[in-house]
Amino acid sequence: MRGWKRFTDWLLPRELTRRARAFAWASLATEIAIVGTGGSVRLTASGLGCPAWPLCTPDSLVPVPELGFHALVEFSNRMMSGVVALVALFTFLFLARQLRARRELFWLSFALGVLVLVQAGIGGITVLSSLESYIVGLHFVISAAMVVLAATLVWFVHLPAGRAAPLPRWVRGLAWTTATAAALTVLVGILTTGSGPHAGDLDVARNGLPTELMEHLHAWPAYVLFGLTLLLVLLAWRNGFVATRNLALWLVGAEFLQIAVGLYQSRNGLPALAVGVHMVLACLLLAIMTAVVLSTTRPRADTRTKP
Template sequence: MPSHYNRWVKGITYGVVIANIMLIVTGGLVRLTGSGLGCSTWPRCNGDQWTTTPEQGIHGAIEFGNRLLTFGLLAVTILSFLAIVRIVLGRKITFWQTCKLLFGSQLKAFKGLRFAEFKHADLFNLNLILLWGIIAQAIVGGVTVWLRLNPWMVTAHYVLTAIMIAVAAVLLNRLLRSFEPSFREDEDITSAEPPHGSLWMVRLGWVGVVLVSALVFLGTVVTGTGPHAGDPETHRHAFDPVFVTRNHSLTVWLYCATLVALFVLTKKYSWPKAFNFSLLLVFFTLIFQAAVGYAQYFTGLPVLLVELHLIGSGLFIWAASALIERQFTLGSQKKRSRALERAEN
């Protein structure tokens, strides 16, 4: 466990973000190949078998492989947590002392740390959320199998993954802001005083939370109405597919409008270049998503394009979450003050 910030700490935090996006990628592969019930039970794969068998064929192998990815994600998240424990606590601590801290009398695994006691408590707490989120994901995934891929449960499974990506994006922002002076310089966090027009920055941040949440949810409704169910016998939503698709597209266009407003305000108030970079990143991921989304709509939802759209959704959630976190942090005097207190050279 490192005692100071280094490339390993930075790299493993990026790894947590990427590993959570990979859950969307492999989950899409399961659904698009009709392998959703390749393992027909949970937590076992089939009957008394914990692993897939040759009789279950390629569908069993794909579904079981998706389940194994959960353990890979757990390993990466544990490594991320161990990478920051000594940095947060400011003292040497062994693995067993870490276990005692988490599950002993202090129950820090449930209560987390307080900023008043540890200035990097947010890194500790965000990692804890990600660890507990993996357990929640596994349970939701199991219930989804028990309910034979009910589309509302598939929605819950995807939305939980989206939340995990968002938390990981916030964790990465906070880590870089605390330990990389160049990151803070690009954000122009040199004082607690927010830039001019910061009220609009925060207001549009809340609008972004609502619209991003809505478009992600409506995207799952479109999926639950479409043909790629994960199994031929799975129940589908009875909604009009054109109607739900247009509503999903509408929320995307509304969010695009907020981005245009932010571009105008960035120019007007000379907001930091890091903010402009985040805007461009979200804008380009939306262009990619729009191109793939309209292409798949007009070509009958070919599996390759659907998978590309799923990959794009994970990247978009990462980019949009990082942008919204920046809006709240850079536009708030209290949050800027806290960022300055956490800052280390």
């Protein structure tokens, strides 16, 4: 009995532990990584490599040799989904007893676990619908939301239980406006990708939107986002909001990379590798953007310096 109690105390700790913090980071890392593996499925035209779901074929859980390379790529992404699910499960278990003391940790980890199941269902619908473009896009939207939730969880597991006062309303408003521009940029980017050549399978129809026009519509909110972020850096610097300034500088770096990759891919016929990098960077950008917003709404006590 004593050994069982030790095991349950390890699996369901009463306190916020170092392993809970480590698994919060692992949740964020795996949520971003699965966007990369999912992108590889789409960009190598392997979306129907496993033609059935949840089995790879009607008679086999794993790929059979006859299906070849594309089945291995698609099945690898399914296995990555299992890794994400396990990480989400252990993250929730390590935080399950925080419902009273730190309820935000409980509900964030719970929401991530629920969305893993939702994503599995949408993944199945994606295959069964033969990669319908808007369902594939929804799959990415849910992934982006999970990245934001995981980034929020990482922030909160490192935040003391006591709440520090938020930064002034004007800087919070600017941070949220910047976040809105980031969300709009990603959403238009998803539609742009859905109009391009990377459908996940050579015989799948695109969403019918004009790709060249969508590239311009995608670029406009991206440039607005870049300008708002520079303004946020400047004002945070002048007012001594150290954490917001530093995180916004990281955001500028991510946006600069995104703009560079976006320009490269649009001028070189949307090469698959560049599109994949663009997808992963989008999720990294959303994670940093989340931290910027949280640094203004739920800051640590040491986020300001004296003017």
